[in-house]
Amino acid sequence: MNDLELDVRPILRHGGEPFGAIMGAVGRLAKGQRLKLYATFKPEPLFHVMASQGFASEASALEDGEWMVIFTPTDRDHVDAVEPNVDAPETWPDPAHYLDCTELDPPEPMVRILARLETMVDGEVLFALLGREPIFLFPELQARGHAWVGDLDEDGQAYRLMIRAGGRS
Incomplete structure (x- = not known):
């Protein structure tokens, strides 16, 4: 199964708040599908939110201080x-x-x-x-x-x- 990719860097560069776009992407994930997120900074506050929803996170630094984070479902039935x-x-x-x-x-x-x-x-x-x-x-x-x-x-x-x-x- 392919990852669902979401690049919120344009939203962030224009002063926008990407939380709605991220939550929308999470809502579209198929069972077991991962979310690959691109951001202009390491989105540490999002790690806690996603962990509470049953996702593990793996962050990787990219060029120019930007980040890619892969959120992998661990147990979405825990809710x-x-x-x-x-x-x-x-x-x-x-x-x-x-x-x-x-x-x-x-x-x-x-x-x-x-x-x-x-x-x-x-x-x-x-x-x-x-x-x-x-x-x-x-x-x-x-x-x-x-x-x-x-x-x-x-x-x-x-x-x-x-x-x-x-x-x-």
């Missing part, structure tokens, strides 16, 4: 292990808020979900429909103390996510 913070979702109230993020590119779904959660009262439930499993959202939800459950719909085309604001019961 399910991050989710034991839900005791009884069947006892949650009906969702008070709904977001359809199926047409949005990363990181916009995560941005919108986190923004909505900031406005919610503890215990309220948000239902979100996404175009893919939001692997980078789960650690953010956990860090903020929100509870969640999620799965793919019957035909595997959308990811359904329910989030209870304010943490565990």
